[in-house]
Amino acid sequence: MSGLAVPPDWTRWMGLALEQARACLQTGDVPVGAVVLDAAGTVLGVGRNEREAAGDPTAHAEVLALRAAARTRGEWRLSGCTLVVTLEPCVMCAGATVLARVDRLVLGAWDARFGAAGSLRDVVRDRRLNHVVEVAGGVRGEECGALLDEFFAARRS
16 A cells, blocks of 8 residues: 655654644544645644644644645645655545645555545545545554554543
């Protein structure tokens, strides 16, 4: 599913996304964090799930990070950028990634239930769309998955 080799920087950038994910624990949101970087590795935007905190069903980490990056760049086209996210994007977030023209998606944990970047669906690499995104999966995947597992285990107990 991955397709790309994992450079050391992606591991570091996933650490930034994990910091965002951990901040979700304060608001009761599912711990997912995202970071958008330009081609030079400069952070353009960050986001974390805020559906509970904002009462907004679209306040997913990826959408918020893409919005912040577009504001920083001053345009909606994020060509040359990389989206780093702790959990494989859902259909909405995968669609937003394609529409923003992001070049690369680096994800931590795969999501067999809702994932749309190669596990359940593959929206980001659907050649029928106007843009195709490169995908690298499993970057610090165990760590990203463990954070989610702990969150949901605490909710069930």
